[in-house]
Amino acid sequence: MDATYKQFVVPGGLTYTGKATSPKAYSGLNRVKIAWLRGADPSVIKAKVYWNNYADSVGVDIPPTGDTISVMITNLLEKNYTFVIRTYDGKGNSSIPVEVVGGSYGEKYQAQLLTRPVNSTFINAKGKLTINWGGADVSNGAFASEVKYTDVLGNVKYQIFPVEMKTSEILDLKPNTNYQFRTIFKPDSLSIDNFYTGYTDGGLFSFDKKDWSIIDFSTQHPGGDNAVTNFIDGTDATRWHTCAGCSSYPHFATIDMGAERTITQFGVWRTTFETGGDDRGPDKFQFFTSTDKVTWVNQGTFNFNRLINGEQRYLTPNNPRARYFKFVGIQGPQSYMVMGEISTYGL
Known part of the structure; x- marks a missing residue:
């Protein structure tokens, strides 16, 4: 009556070694790290990790000490894998198989990564750089931005800012230099490798208007809503209104910008203080620069579209060094003038 199963009976029984405990697969760049906790079975001296339906494998010697066993599997294609772990003793007895699922990342993942944009960069009179960040590609694993720059001693430095930070500061940037930035990604929480976008130049700095002051002006209409200081308050929703009927x-x-800078561009806005925008700005203006408030350099005459809202940018032809600049409206539809905002950019 034992005939139906007698052929499957192993005399003395089968001996199984202690299996891999709590295995994990850590993803990486065309590689995966497999790790598990050392079991209580002292007879285990080696292990073998299989993948691709046992077509590929790697052996692991189990050291006599240590709490964790690990092996790095390299040169993997970019895809998910099922890894099978078996442990062995000195007599060749094996454990029951233990499976763990993991994947490697490569060119396909890298190609879809997007650099977190910089919305604006401000520099103040003391050289403090403030970077205002745009949205980060957190769905693909973006977790930080790296800023590369040269400090005041001439050393190349790197600073890491987590994506939770909307604003970052650099306090020791070398004067008249720029910075570069890139985004750092981790495809999943168990990844052993970071991925990076290419470096992007920081672009133009906007000179911080908190350092600015009006040191001279032609006229202003009575009332705080019309003050010339509204021309540099950081918004085109206020206005500088020159004296109506008396100018x-x-x-x-x-x-006065508070510090000498290289000006490469400046921007001018008409005011949106009035609903829909105010068209009483100039049609033409001039832009002058100076380092000492004595000698002024004419940077040119420019056309201004007083019929549209938003910033209108203008290049300075010679990228002048200046601490002071002068905006001069020279022609418009009324005798007076109404303006919104002005900014300067450069290094």
């Missing part, structure tokens, strides 16, 4: 072109405002 005529040219109208000007002279600004």
Whole structure:
């Protein structure tokens, strides 16, 4: 009556070694790290990890000490894998198989990564750089931005800022230099490798208007809503209104930026203080720069579209060094002038 199963009976029984405990697969760049806890079976001296349906494998010697066993599997294609772990004793007895699932990442993942943008960069009179970040690609694993720059001693430095930070500061940037930035990704919480986008240049700095002051101007209409200081308050929703009925072109405002800078561009807005925007700005203006408030350099005459909202940017032809600049409206539809905001950019 034992005939149906007698052929399957092993005399003395089968001996199984202690199996791999709590295995994990740690993803990486065309590689996966497999790790598990050392079991209580002292007879285990080696292990073998299989993948691709046992077509590929790697052996692992089990050291006499240590709490964790691990092996790195390299040169993997970019895909998910099922890994099978078996442990062995000195007599060749094996454990029951233990499976763990993991994957490797490569060019396909790298190609879809997006650099976190910089919305704006401000530099103040003391050289403090403030970077305002845009949204990060957290769905693909973005967790930090790296900023590369040269410090005041001439050393190349790197700073890491987590994506939770909307604003970052660099306090020791070498004057008249720029920075580069890139985004760092971790494809999953168990990844052993970080992935990086390429470096992007920091672009133009906007000079912080908190350091600015109006040191001279032509006229302003009575009332705080019309003050010339509204021309540099950081928003086009306020206005500088020159004196209506008691002024005529040219109208000007002279600004001290608080520190000498290289100006490569400047931007001008009409005001949106009035619903829909105010078209009483100039049609033409001039832009002057100075390092000492004595000698002024004419940077050119420019056309201004007073019929549209938003910033209008203008390149300075010679990228002048200046601490002071003067905006001069020279022609417009009324005798007075209404303006929104002005900014300067450069290094």
